[in-house]
Amino acid sequence: MGGQMQQSNAAATALYDHAGRGGGSSLHNAGPTGGDAGDAVMARWLQSAGLQHLASPLASTGIDQRLLMQGYGAESAEEKQRLFKLMRNLNFNGESGSEPYTPTAQSSGGPATSDGFYSPEFRGDFGAGLLDLHAMDDTELLSEHVISEPFEPSPFVPGVNKAFDNDFDVTSSRQQKEQSDADVSASLFSANEKEISMRENNVAKIKVVVRKRPLNKKEISRKEDDIVTVSENALTVHEPKLKVDLTAYVEKHEFCFDAVLDEHVTNDEVYRETVEPIIPIIFQRTKATCFAYGQTGSGKTFTMQPLPLRAAQDLVRYLHQPAYRNQRFKLWLSYFEIYGGKLFDLLSDRKKLCMREDGRQQVCIVGLQEFEVSDVQIVKEYIERGNAARSTGSTGANEESSRSHAILQLVIKKHPEIKESKRNNDGNEPKPGKVVGKISFIDLAGSERGADTTDNDRQTRIEGAEINKSLLALKECIRALDNDQIHIPFRGSKLTEVLRDSFVGNSRTVMISCISPNAGSCEHTLNTLRYADRVKSLSKSGNPKKDQAVNSLPPSNKDASSASSLSATAGVEDVYETQQEVKVVDTGPRVVEKDVYTVDFEKQPSTFLSSYPFNGREESEMASGPVDRERFEVNNNYGGSTSQRVYSSNSQNSADTEERLQKVSPPRKKVTREEKSEKMGNRAKKDGGGSDLSTTNSRQANAVNYNSTNNGHRKYDPEPPTDENINAILEEEEALIAAHRKEIEDTMEIVREEMKLLAEVDQPGSLIDNYVTQLSFVLSRKAAGLVSLQARLARFQHRLKEQEILSRKRVPR
Ligand SMILES: Nc1ncnc2c1ncn2[C@@H]1O[C@H](COP(=O)(O)OP(=O)(O)OP(=O)(O)O)[C@@H](O)[C@H]1O
Numbered sequence: 131m132g133g134q135m136q137q138s139n140a141a142a143t144a145l146y147d148h149a150g151r152g153g154g155s156s157l158h159n160a161g162p163t164g165g166d167a168g169d170a171v172m173a174r175w176l177q178s179a180g181l182q183h184l185a186s187p188l189a190s191t192g193i194d195q196r197l198l199m200q201g202y203g204a205e206s207a208e209e210k211q212r213l214f215k216l217m218r219n220l221n222f223n224g225e226s227g228s229e230p231y232t233p234t235a236q237s238s239g240g241p242a243t244s245d246g247f248y249s250p251e252f253r254g255d256f257g258a259g260l261l262d263l264h265a266m267d268d269t270e271l272l273s274e275h276v277i278s279e280p281f282e283p284s285p286f287v288p289g290v291n292k293a294f295d296n297d298f299d300v301t302s303s304r305q306q307k308e309q310s311d312a313d314v315s316a317s318l319f320s321a322n323e324k325e326i327s328m329r330e331n332n333v334a335k336i337k338v339v340v341r342k343r344p345l346n347k348k349e350i351s352r353k354e355d356d357i358v359t360v361s362e363n364a365l366t367v368h369e370p371k372l373k374v375d376l377t378a379y380v381e382k383h384e385f386c387f388d389a390v391l392d393e394h395v396t397n398d399e400v401y402r403e404t405v406e407p408i409i410p411i412i413f414q415r416t417k418a419t420c421f422a423y424g425q426t427g428s429g430k431t432f433t434m435q436p437l438p439l440r441a442a443q444d445l446v447r448y449l450h451q452p453a454y455r456n457q458r459f460k461l462w463l464s465y466f467e468i469y470g471g472k473l474f475d476l477l478s479d480r481k482k483l484c485m486r487e488d489g490r491q492q493v494c495i496v497g498l499q500e501f502e503v504s505d506v507q508i509v510k511e512y513i514e515r516g517n518a519a520r521s522t523g524s525t526g527a528n529e530e531s532s533r534s535h536a537i538l539q540l541v542i543k544k545h546p547e548i549k550e551s552k553r554n555n556d557g558n559e560p561k562p563g564k565v566v567g568k569i570s571f572i573d574l575a576g577s578e579r580g581a582d583t584t585d586n587d588r589q590t591r592i593e594g595a596e597i598n599k600s601l602l603a604l605k606e607c608i609r610a611l612d613n614d615q616i617h618i619p620f621r622g623s624k625l626t627e628v629l630r631d632s633f634v635g636n637s638r639t640v641m642i643s644c645i646s647p648n649a650g651s652c653e654h655t656l657n658t659l660r661y662a663d664r665v666k667s668l669s670k671s672g673n674p675k676k677d678q679a680v681n682s683l684p685p686s687n688k689d690a691s692s693a694s695s696l697s698a699t700a701g702v703e704d705v706y707e708t709q710q711e712v713k714v715v716d717t718g719p720r721v722v723e724k725d726v727y728t729v730d731f732e733k734q735p736s737t738f739l740s741s742y743p744f745n746g747r748e749e750s751e752m753a754s755g756p757v758d759r760e761r762f763e764v765n766n767n768y769g770g771s772t773s774q775r776v777y778s779s780n781s782q783n784s785a786d787t788e789e790r791l792q793k794v795s796p797p798r799k800k801v802t803r804e805e806k807s808e809k810m811g812n813r814a815k816k817d818g819g820g821s822d823l824s825t826t827n828s829r830q831a832n833a834v835n836y837n838s839t840n841n842g843h844r845k846y847d848p849e850p851p852t853d854e855n856i857n858a859i860l861e862e863e864e865a866l867i868a869a870h871r872k873e874i875e876d877t878m879e880i881v882r883e884e885m886k887l888l889a890e891v892d893q894p895g896s897l898i899d900n901y902v903t904q905l906s907f908v909l910s911r912k913a914a915g916l917v918s919l920q921a922r923l924a925r926f927q928h929r930l931k932e933q934e935i936l937s938r939k940r941v942p943r
Pocket residue numbers: 229230231263264265266269270271342343344346393424425426427428429430431432433528531532574575576644
């Protein structure tokens with residue numbers, strides 16, 4: 131990896147060829163003098179890198195332009211470098227793809243152009259969203275020239291020798307391709323199965339990859355330094371610092387990851403490094419998650435953008451294999467976002483979704499639409515649709531989309547055979563398929579957004595806290611996953627809850643940490659790298675890492691992971707069912723609106739399903755991290771045996787968690803041990819309670835901490851809002867809205883009863899006494915409903931005020 135390409139004659143020829151094709155003429159055939167069109171293309175090409183002066187003399191003097199690519203013409207080292215960059219971005223196969231190219235500061239920006247696979251025609255100018263959050267002005271690259279990037283089909287995927295773009299000439303080539311795939315598959319498939327199972331074992335459970343983007347236009351114009359150097363799978367951040375006597379010095383921070391991709395690496399290479407190895411094992415019951423983490427503008431969207439489409443392309447290739455086709459394997463797609471702790475369906479007019487847990491602790495996203503997709507073109511259309519919803523659903527600003535997590539899921543399902551007679555009887559009702567495997571692509575909110583917790587605007591604060599919480603929760607779940615921990619703290623956030631089934635069983639996680647190279651982003655870059663480092667290094671299979679300048683955290687949790695002999699995955703593979711209620715909404719691309727969308731949380735072995743016994747809701751484990759674990763009972767869902775596991779408190783782990791929280795969270799968000807135990811205490815109180823009111827009270831108690839002083843007086847010391855508080859507010863908000871709905875329904879019912887009473891009393895011979903008694907009863911019910919709703923509303927208002935005061939209070943600390 132590394133994206134480094136050699137400057138070679140082959141490259142030169144390719145550039146030459148490419149230019150010829152792009153111009154609609156073949157310079158190759160045009161001979162030394164070239165055709166006019168070819169010259170024009172070449173001239174434009176060179177102009178894009180500020181090298182136009184090299185083109186015209188060549189064209190007029192008849193010098194073979196290939197010589198130019200071998201270094202002729204380019205006199206200075208800088209010019210040669212620019213030529214090299216041009217060549218590096220070439221599409222050698224004449225296939226398409228694109229990778230924005232950042233020439234040197236001297237290059238002139240030209241009009242944006244693109245072609246091929248990522249061209250606007252193909253990708254439809256991906257709007258905001260998973261595939262293209264609006265780029266901020268601030269992060270615009272100097273050059274907006276988009277130059278084709280080779281996009282070779284995966285060597286692991288059948289039909290590898292086919293040109294990738296064949297797939298996208300959808301209508302014309304599909305049949306031909308299927309036929310051809312079918313031909314090769316018979317011989318390939320048996321080998322594939324072996325290969326797949328070998329690969330399954332070889333694909334790391336967690337892979338942490340870092341991608342550095344090039345300096346952008348503004349950074350270059352501000353003459354900002356590129357402070358990140360990459361070598362192999364390591365990188366160094368050269369942090370500019372000042373001594374107390376104001377002497378400048380540079381502090382070096384070194385990190386190692388599974389892979390480090392520099393600014394020259396193409397999106398295709400990113401795909402190959404990250405997602406491609408996972409694709410075959412999706413058919414082997416693997417649930418995979420690929421997410422991009424990093425500060426706003428660091429390239430998350432740019433990186434995530436092509437991945438689902440590429441993955442879908444490879445998945446579809448597999449599906450076309452007779453073996454899979456005969457088993458009625460199908461690909462399904464859903465796309466939703468988590469914004470401010472709430473779920474919205476991006477493929478259904480941003481309809482608000484509810485997440486529920488069914489009796490078997492399966493996470494269900496009620497109402498989420500899922501679409502069957504049979505080819506990549508359809509996938510592309512849905513992605514575009516989702517992106518459009520994401521941008522117009524909010525204000526359309528990057529500001530907004532970088533505050534939400536976008537989740538696109540590709541699910542492989544195995545469908546039961548529909549018998550002819552049954553088909554006739556059942557009409558349109560298809561039987562739900564069983565989930566075989568899935569891959570989730572997550573474009574996370576900007577990591578620094580988690581620090582927006584001191585903003586004056588309440589909404590922003592809550593969102594910031596939610597983001598912070600979800601990023602912490604995600605990290606903890608990944609760590610728990612890699613440690614084969616029995617208890618995965620997925621309830622730490624909405625994000626991890628919806629990804630619950632990706633944290634159990636046969637799962638794979640790829641984290642792509644995106645970093646900005648400029649000096650001004652140094653702090654965020656270091657934060658991102660430390661986050662990534664901890665995800666990796668604190669896991670059992672973690673790379674040895676070093677961050678020499680910054681105190682590294684001691685490896686921990688090994689003790690917890692030693693419990694891994696009771697692997698969370700043990701046994702889960704045998705039981706694999708999806709419980710869904712489905713109905714066909716559309717017959718075009720098949721659409722299923724799930725009344726209950728089951729994310730196929732596998733039945734667990736008796737040791738696995740852990741649940742804190744409060745109202746089926748486990749409190750935010752993340753608020754206190756994975757430490758201080760209590761002894762708790764693990765219940766299975768089948769009334770089977772109950773086993774117990776003991777998690778010992780570990781001071782080392784506690785300290786570790788504190789430090790992690792301190793570093794990853796915004797500075798004022800530090801959670802002390804006291805706060806943690808306070809929270810645990812409150813949690814216990816809450817357990818004991820159960821009623822709405824007691825829950826609220828305990829939450830209020832959580833927010834206000836009375837510390838005994840020496841003289842026995844109690845000092846009022848408001849506790850900063852915690853993740854738990856934020857969670858509580860969001861939950862209460864949901865509850866209030868639900869209560870309001872219920873109140874309206876009840877009122878309507880009561881109104882019906884009143885009308886019935888009126889109708890009866892109007893009848894001759896009716897008994898007025900009956901009428902009075904019943905009306906009195908009905909009106910009391912009506913009043914009680916209103917009073918209860920008012921009380922809930924007042925409590926909620928109080929909570930909001932309280933939260934606001936606490937947030938303000940926190941600022942000056
Ligand atoms: N590796 C790269 N090569 C070229 N351009 C890049 C690269 N990474 C990012 N960019 C450019 O940088 C800008 C910001 O990238 P992007 O929108 O992906 O950031 P982001 O991390 O998703 O931001 P946000 O969190 O605000 O959504 C875009 O214009 C994008 O085209």
